[in-house]
Amino acid sequence: MMAATNTRPESQPSSDKAAEIWAVLAGVLDPEVPAISVVDLGIVRGVMVSETGAVKLQVTPTYTGCPATALIHEIIKAAVISAGYFEVEIEQVLSPPWTTDWISQEGREKLRAYGIAPPVGEAAVGKALLFGVPPQVSCPKCGSNKTEQVSEFGSTACKAMYKCLSCAEPFEYFKCI
Amino acid sequence: MNIYRDESNPLFQYVVGLGDDALILGHRWSEWLSKGPNLELDIAASNLALDLIGQANLLLEYAAEVEGAGRSADDLAYLRDTQDFRCHWLCEQPNEDWGVTIARMLMFSTYQYLRYSALMQSTDRQLAEIAAKALKEVTYHRRFAAEWTVRLAQGTDEGHRRVQNGFNILWRFVPELFETSGGERTLANDGIAVASDSLEADWRETMDEVMTKAGVSAPETSGRVMASRHNGHHSEHLGHLLCEMQFLQRAYPKASGATW
Structure with a gap:
């Protein structure tokens, strides 16, 4: 089943700061398909910000051998640091596994336009x-x-x-x- | 007594076995690069290799964690010798031609499909998650192999001869797919691993379905396991494969690690 809009992780930020970071990530494009963002693609699964401003991100790979995985982690980190959050940690999560169902409706239209x-x-x-x-x-x-x-x-x-x-x-x- | 059989850490041995299968078969697929029958299949080969090596990476990372000896996934892939590998003989056999390669892929991706499907129920959360992820890729691989088996066999006489030849050469490795080691059995009883022999009936059913549709047959062999991967026994082909796969890390040990 396609994840309904209201169950997508970006629709339920855990705090105002997390919402701000989700917005930053919505501008980070997939390096191999630079038409859609990592959020549209559905590979960002969680954004947690501590009281001190330390950011923990949960990211899942599309395919296990996707050679862009390391690069995606780097550009995500860079974007969050540029937004003023200097302590960023990325945790790779595998569950639930990514499928194309995770691509947002908006992402699908962007792909088509591209x-x-x-x-x-x-x-x-x-x-x-x-x-x-x-x-x-x-x-x-x-x-x-x-x-x-x-x-x-x-x-x-x-x-x-x-x-x-x-x-x-x-x-x-x-x-x- | 066997000097290579190490049952001190059955979970490590089991996960290494899963990872080695993906790594070695992935390497075999990478050998097709620039030599594929046509451009599309060359690209297909690189995609299949990439998926399998990606699975190997997740599995060997986990194996390294289970071992807890400070080795990394790269150390396990590139700095072990043949007797420490736990892959199936089927995976290490040479590609030969496209017919043999496809026959092997059908046999092994069907096996991986069943093994990962069952592992999704593992009580080991990490294994269950890796299996769920890998299953999506293997489902695609199996379909690719099934369609190519039929396409070759139903196409020209030459295609039929070659894919049939693949099954003729490789069928002797069927029994080892279902050989269940003591360590694996214990883990399976605990709900962690999948006992290999529990996959046999479903494997034969799928193979029968595809091979019947293709019009190829399994050769008559009285195959049995002569030497076991669980003891670190391998065919001569694995050594040759490792010579190429591990060359860089062994020739330049100081440069290995994060710098690659």
């Missing part, structure tokens, strides 16, 4: 199928539903390659996991 088709449907649950049918993805350029999968792997772990049969544009699809 030229990446957002994930279609919900991540597979229960007994996953052995043989998959590629999802029906609409072209982020012209909106046509006549598209086909070129490869289920793309330039980063989280994307597949598609092409539009109407406007002939190749495009990337943020695949569902």
Whole structure:
């Protein structure tokens, strides 16, 4: 199930200072998909600020081997420090595991505007199928539903390659996991 | 008495086994880079390698923590010798060609799928969380391997011959998948680990489903476990693999660590 807007962690800041940091993070873009923020992507799971202003962040990886993970931690840290919080600690959390369902509605629209088709449907649950049918993805350029999968792997772990049969544009699809 | 069997810390041995499987299979996939059958599959290979090495990283980090001897995940990956690895022989076998590589991936990703699914119920929270994360990736890997098995086998005679050859070569490693060590059994009884032999029926059912659909068959072998990974026994291929994988860290030990 897609996390409802009111259950997303950024909608429930633990304090005013935490709300301020959430706002800062909403401006930190994913280095590999610089169209959406780390908050839209749903990888920031918690922001805690102590009385002395020490910040503890909980961040989860998209894929276990995502090579951008270390870089994402660095730029998140840098952004929080720039906002005046000099003591920042990042804790990597694995649970609940990230899926594309964690991408916010707003994030999905930003992806589409950037030229990446957002994930279609919900991540597979229960007994996953052995043989998959590629999802029906609409072209982020012209909106046509006549598209086909070129490869289920793309330039980063989280994307597949598609092409539009109407406007002939190749495009990337943020695949569902 | 076996000098390599170390049952002093069964949880460490078990988690290292999970991590080594992912690490060694991930390394095998990385060997396809720049040599893939086409550009898309070259990219697929790098993605599969990345996922597996990511899983290895989480698992070996946890193993290092369980061991509590001050070793890091990198130390475990790059500074152990063959007899201290606990990966399955199936993972360390050479890629050969795309048919063999796909047959192996179907066999092992099906196994990993079942093992991670069961581990999600582990009473060890860390293991359960890693398993839940890894399962999402392995589900995708298994589908990739199942579809390629069918595509090769139902495509040309040459494709059929090659993927069938993969199963012919690799089927002798099936029994070791289900060999359950004493330490693993004890951990399983405590709800921490998954006893490997409990996965066999489901594994055979999935393999049968895909292989029937593809029109390939399992060779007749009276395979049995001759030498056990649990004792640190491996085929000669693991040593050659480690020569390449561990070269940098061993040649330049002073530079290893955070500087990479």
